[in-house]
Amino acid sequence: MELPGTHWTETALSYLQPGLVVCGVAWVAAEGIRAAHRRAYNLTKVETTPQDAPGLSFTKVDHEARAAALARGDAYAEERARDAAAAAAAGTPPLAPWGKLARMAARVVAAGVVALLPPTASGVAAREGVNVSVTDIAKQYPLGVGLAVLVLVVSLVQLVRSRAAA
Numbered sequence: 001m002e003l004p005g006t007h008w009t010e011t012a013l014s015y016l017q018p019g020l021v022v023c024g025v026a027w028v029a030a031e032g033i034r035a036a037h038r039r040a041y042n043l044t045k046v047e048t049t050p051q052d053a054p055g056l057s058f059t060k061v062d063h064e065a066r067a068a069a070l071a072r073g074d075a076y077a078e079e080r081a082r083d084a085a086a087a088a089a090a091g092t093p094p095l096a097p098w099g100k101l102a103r104m105a106a107r108v109v110a111a112g113v114v115a116l117l118p119p120t121a122s123g124v125a126a127r128e129g130v131n132v133s134v135t136d137i138a139k140q141y142p143l144g145v146g147l148a149v150l151v152l153v154v155s156l157v158q159l160v161r162s163r164a165a166a
Contacts (some may be wrong), residue, residue, distance in 0.1 A: 037043075138145045
């Protein structure tokens with residue numbers, strides 16, 4: 001197995017450049033459509049209207065509707081708090097979307113390691129099919145390995161603290 005070199009970045013950048021050009025063209029087109037839409041409906045920005053223009057209707061507050069919306073928001077917050085308390089009582093803390101993504105990524109990486117390494121213990125010990133060692137990677141990418149180790153240590157400390165608090 002060969003470690004990725006400069007050819008890797010050249011390949012990635014060759015795919016990234018057309019994508020960025022497409023995004024730029026799409027942005028310019030969207031701005032043109034927005035400007036045409038404003039002109040077609042004779043829309044003006046609030047700051048460019050004359051000072052003697054009639055007041056805008058959305059600046060008047062409907063206090064009853066506002067109170068009803070606040071009550072709905074409070075009810076939703078209470079429902080979320082009850083759900084979180086029930087999950088905490090069950091022993092399964094709710095995961096944030098990034099936590100779910102991290103859990104899925106960990107499973108994918110674990111499945112990849114299991115799929116790529118030889119399945120037998122003697123094969124793992126002999127490192128069949130793997131021509132690179134961890135020390136080679138650490139020598140070639142000291143910053144990346146250091147960052148990975150730092151993340152692992154911080155995660156371990158957080159795990160120990162969460163277990164001690166529980």
